[in-house]
Amino acid sequence: MSEHLQPTVQQDGLRRVAIDPVSRVEGHGKVTLLLDADGEVCEARLHIVEFRGFEVFVQGRPYWEVPVIVQRLCGICPVSHHLAACKALDHVVGAAPVPASADRLRRLMHYGQILQSHALHFFHLASPDLLFGFDAEPARRNILAVAAAYPEIARQGVMLRKFGQEVIRATAGKRIHGTGAVPGGMNRHLAPADHALLLAGIDEVLTWCRGAVELVRRLHDADAAFYDSFGTVASGFMSLVGEGGGLEFYDGTLRFRDADGQIVRDGVADRDYHRVLREAVKPWSYMKFPYLAERGPEQGWYKVGPLARVQNCDFIPTPLAESERRAFLDYGGGRPLHAPLAYHWARMIEMLHAAELIRDLLEDPALLAGPLTAAGPRASEGVGVIEAPRGTLIHHYRVGEDDLVTMCNLIVSTTHNNEAMNAAVRAVARQTVSKQTLTEAALNSIEVAIRAFDPCLSCATHALGRMPLELALVGADGALIERVLRD
Amino acid sequence: MKRQFLFDGRPVPFDEGQTILQAARAAGHYIPHLCWHPDFPPHGSCKLCTVKVGGRHVSSCAFPAREGMEVESDTPEINAERRALLQMLFVEGNHFCPGCEKSGNCQLQALAYDLEMTTPRFPHFYPDRPVDASHPDVLLDFNRCIFCELCVRASREVDGKNVFALGGRGLGKHLVVNAETGRLADTTLAADDLAANICPVGVILKKRVGFAVPIGERTYDAEPIHVHAMERDT
Amino acid sequence: MTEPSAQEKRPEPARLRIATASLAGCFGCHMSLLDIDERIFELAAKVEFDRSPLTDIKHCGPCDIGLIEGGVCNAENVHVLREFRRNCKTLVAVGACAINGGLPAQRNHLDVGACLQEVYCYREGLDGAGVPDDPELPLLLDKVRPIHEVVRVDYFLPGCPPSGDAIWKFLSDLVAGRTPRLPYALMHFD
Numbered sequence A: 001m002s003e004h005l006q007p008t009v010q011q012d013g014l015r016r017v018a019i020d021p022v023s024r025v026e027g028h029g030k031v032t033l034l035l036d037a038d039g040e041v042c043e044a045r046l047h048i049v050e051f052r053g054f055e056v057f058v059q060g061r062p063y064w065e066v067p068v069i070v071q072r073l074c075g076i077c078p079v080s081h082h083l084a085a086c087k088a089l090d091h092v093v094g095a096a097p098v099p100a101s102a103d104r105l106r107r108l109m110h111y112g113q114i115l116q117s118h119a120l121h122f123f124h125l126a127s128p129d130l131l132f133g134f135d136a137e138p139a140r141r142n143i144l145a146v147a148a149a150y151p152e153i154a155r156q157g158v159m160l161r162k163f164g165q166e167v168i169r170a171t172a173g174k175r176i177h178g179t180g181a182v183p184g185g186m187n188r189h190l191a192p193a194d195h196a197l198l199l200a201g202i203d204e205v206l207t208w209c210r211g212a213v214e215l216v217r218r219l220h221d222a223d224a225a226f227y228d229s230f231g232t233v234a235s236g237f238m239s240l241v242g243e244g245g246g247l248e249f250y251d252g253t254l255r256f257r258d259a260d261g262q263i264v265r266d267g268v269a270d271r272d273y274h275r276v277l278r279e280a281v282k283p284w285s286y287m288k289f290p291y292l293a294e295r296g297p298e299q300g301w302y303k304v305g306p307l308a309r310v311q312n313c314d315f316i317p318t319p320l321a322e323s324e325r326r327a328f329l330d331y332g333g334g335r336p337l338h339a340p341l342a343y344h345w346a347r348m349i350e351m352l353h354a355a356e357l358i359r360d361l362l363e364d365p366a367l368l369a370g371p372l373t374a375a376g377p378r379a380s381e382g383v384g385v386i387e388a389p390r391g392t393l394i395h396h397y398r399v400g401e402d403d404l405v406t407m408c409n410l411i412v413s414t415t416h417n418n419e420a421m422n423a424a425v426r427a428v429a430r431q432t433v434s435k436q437t438l439t440e441a442a443l444n445s446i447e448v449a450i451r452a453f454d455p456c457l458s459c460a461t462h463a464l465g466r467m468p469l470e471l472a473l474v475g476a477d478g479a480l481i482e483r484v485l486r487d
Numbered sequence B: 001m002k003r004q005f006l007f008d009g010r011p012v013p014f015d016e017g018q019t020i021l022q023a024a025r026a027a028g029h030y031i032p033h034l035c036w037h038p039d040f041p042p043h044g045s046c047k048l049c050t051v052k053v054g055g056r057h058v059s060s061c062a063f064p065a066r067e068g069m070e071v072e073s074d075t076p077e078i079n080a081e082r083r084a085l086l087q088m089l090f091v092e093g094n095h096f097c098p099g100c101e102k103s104g105n106c107q108l109q110a111l112a113y114d115l116e117m118t119t120p121r122f123p124h125f126y127p128d129r130p131v132d133a134s135h136p137d138v139l140l141d142f143n144r145c146i147f148c149e150l151c152v153r154a155s156r157e158v159d160g161k162n163v164f165a166l167g168g169r170g171l172g173k174h175l176v177v178n179a180e181t182g183r184l185a186d187t188t189l190a191a192d193d194l195a196a197n198i199c200p201v202g203v204i205l206k207k208r209v210g211f212a213v214p215i216g217e218r219t220y221d222a223e224p225i226h227v228h229a230m231e232r233d234t
Numbered sequence C: 001m002t003e004p005s006a007q008e009k010r011p012e013p014a015r016l017r018i019a020t021a022s023l024a025g026c027f028g029c030h031m032s033l034l035d036i037d038e039r040i041f042e043l044a045a046k047v048e049f050d051r052s053p054l055t056d057i058k059h060c061g062p063c064d065i066g067l068i069e070g071g072v073c074n075a076e077n078v079h080v081l082r083e084f085r086r087n088c089k090t091l092v093a094v095g096a097c098a099i100n101g102g103l104p105a106q107r108n109h110l111d112v113g114a115c116l117q118e119v120y121c122y123r124e125g126l127d128g129a130g131v132p133d134d135p136e137l138p139l140l141l142d143k144v145r146p147i148h149e150v151v152r153v154d155y156f157l158p159g160c161p162p163s164g165d166a167i168w169k170f171l172s173d174l175v176a177g178r179t180p181r182l183p184y185a186l187m188h189f190d
Helices: A063-073 A078-092 A100-132 A143-149 A151-172 A192-222 A224-229 A270-276 A293-299 A306-312 A319-332 A342-361 A418-432 A440-453 B020-026 B076-092 B107-114 B150-159 B225-232 C004-009 C028-034 C039-046 C075-087 C095-100 C103-107 C112-120 C164-175
Strands: A015-024 A028-035 A041-048 A236-241 A253-257 A263-268 A277-280 A289-292 A381-388 A391-399 A405-411 A469-474 A480-486 B003-007 B010-014 B050-053 B056-059 B070-072 B138-140 B164-167 B174-177 B204-206 C016-022 C047-049 C063-069 C072-074 C088-094 C140-145 C155-157
Touching: A028 A418, A041 A418, A063 A078, A063 A391, A063 A405, A063 C103, A078 A100, A078 A151, A078 A381, A078 A391, A100 A143, A100 A151, A100 A192, A100 A342, A100 A440, A100 C028, A143 A151, A143 C039, A151 A192, A151 A342, A151 C039, A192 A224, A192 A319, A192 A342, A236 A306, A236 A381, A236 A391, A253 A270, A253 A306, A263 A270, A263 A293, A270 A277, A270 A293, A270 A381, A270 A391, A277 A293, A289 A293, A289 A418, A306 A319, A306 A342, A319 A342, A342 A440, A418 A440, B003 B020, B010 B020, B050 B076, B076 B107, B107 B225, B150 B164, C016 C028, C016 C075, C016 C164, C028 C063, C028 C095, C028 C164, C039 C047, C039 C164, C063 C075, C063 C095, C072 C075, C075 C088, C075 C140, C088 C095, C088 C164, C095 C103, C095 C155, C103 C140, C112 C140, C155 C164
Parallel strands: B003 B070, C016 C047, C016 C063, C063 C088, C088 C155
Antiparallel strands: A015 A028, A015 A469, A028 A041, A236 A253, A253 A263, A277 A289, A381 A391, A391 A405, A469 A480, B003 B010, B050 B056, B050 B070, B138 B204, B164 B174, C072 C140
């Protein structure tokens, strides 16, 4: 890419177009485009413009506060940070593995999190684009308009998220930012009343999840050529895989595939992440750019999240989701799918898998009784890797003998997808903006591509707070050429 | 017949030498307090127990009960003043409840809930107060100190160790550890000392047990401090 | 028999307009707004959203209620906050970060320049180390501030985040014209 270009208005002969803000979640983002005299896009960048400094101020705090502090990084998937931190600190307190009850309760919490976050992403955020079209009247692109046009779809989305949030409440004490997991285990069992509540709801949830996979498949099939090409850029994949190569959300080893689907690295233990990954810093974004070290920054970037996981694993260890995975692979015809919009399909397959996992787990008596914590010889360092709803999440801590954290390094899912999202933004910008009149729909299509990767970046722009977008074309002399506003 | 005074319009009997707070408690009336503790003499520093007697503001923990006096306590005016005191305590320190292991068990927080303090209102000081983690079993997080001196008094009067003191004045007031190094590790404090277990907020903490009590089972999850305090430490 | 047309002619009760924004927050408060679950459809019948979770509108007009999540950590936050204050009759600080800076304010006793250097220059495994300094990035403030230190705030809704029930109670009070008040069970700072 034209990395030598600087995204400033001073760039000779180039016009700057800003979409600001793209979103306001886990960092505010904006897109800048540079256009040449013919209106061709020379550069398109997604900037993460917020810095909150969690990695720094966690240092000097006692380690047991960390799982509670770091989940405040993200209110959409706090459980991922809560558990990744605990998994890292389990090593510090000598409690890896944690007792069976703690393992099952944490898994239940995590699967609840996957369920609610995937439901939120698809129904509340993405579905208006997919159901009404990218160029639909902006006033219609929201969950309430979905509720008016497709009341049952909207209701199921809301109720699916509710169920996932209730799973989290039952295991963490509250729906957002609870305290269920502690270094070395958990602080509670599942209460019998909550157990009964979840059992009573799970069958309907499974039915809805199956319907959701059907729906997204139908949408994809209806305009397959477009779905497959929109913003598509081939890349590698990274995710955890479990025992035997199965899809795994909570614990496992890292596997990398290249753009052709060949495994290039496998079995990387969590503590070895820094041996295989490097991060590039670029002056125009607070978000770093990780890549697989051995392949270098140009070839080594990868995608994470549902699209990567569903294609990186060898199988899904629950029957309904596995059968949907096979259908998904068949659709690809032996080639990996790289289309951002295919994320939605993979996401719904994962949501179904999460529901199956919850149903199976609810049969496990360890949720209701048994030791909750373990302890052993102390270690000075711990790494926790987990599959957050939108991709691999890495937490790394060092803890002094005085129990205070001395080092904290976090690589969050959104960061892993940084290059992938930028590539998609560039691709869509060229497809929809280059040499064309600026339209609101073109604006939205750039967001649609970002939205497909990461609910944390799409929330604010869509169903969760539609932030105003202003797209301004400014000539090289600084004069405003054209302005498109959307509030 | 016992002598009595009027507490928010209701007669409260008292014995000679009892303070307003003691007599009111004995009669089942709660007066908010932070630095007062039933096992120690009144300290009179937090002023949360302020009541109005004959138009004057007095600390009920230190003011002796007198025959026929009229005491106003649970009134909008007095509670607004208590709320302001709480707000000042919140902005003076670094009280970040979301990350604090004392949350749910903290008297400062519980009083803020009880008095419906929804905002700290004043500009925050955001002081820089590093923690002292030198002791093997006890952590000191000075960020949350409200200068009630309960630890100072407990260590001096009950534990016989004199581990803590307050140093400085006004804005510079701070909790200090009585050791040449200033480090808790260089004192004789033990984890089961009263001083290590009396902090009403999240300053003096047992290490490695934070967040062991689930949400819903913490002290003030189920009942407000005005109920809990009357059940427990009378 | 009631004439259906007569009912249609009756003017709709004026719906309140609500705008929301997240500044230096985690979006947990917005998530908690969604935790009112199916009541969201009920709420939507009583209020209109403007720059909101629920409805897109063409122009950001004057609002009755503005909900702000998050503290103020950079110049852009200040800008957005002032815009909200100008447009909203009632401005509400929602959640710990808006009310006292929240956990991000734990960086306040650190030097922000040193913070940035640590994360972008001195970490292991970095290429092209250097603090991002592109003009596209808004200037950071030296400290994270609660929103009431920047603009006048009418109500404060505490919690990290306030629960869905707390938000529901608060909004129900506001919509009904009552002074919002949280019962003890819904009053939390964590």
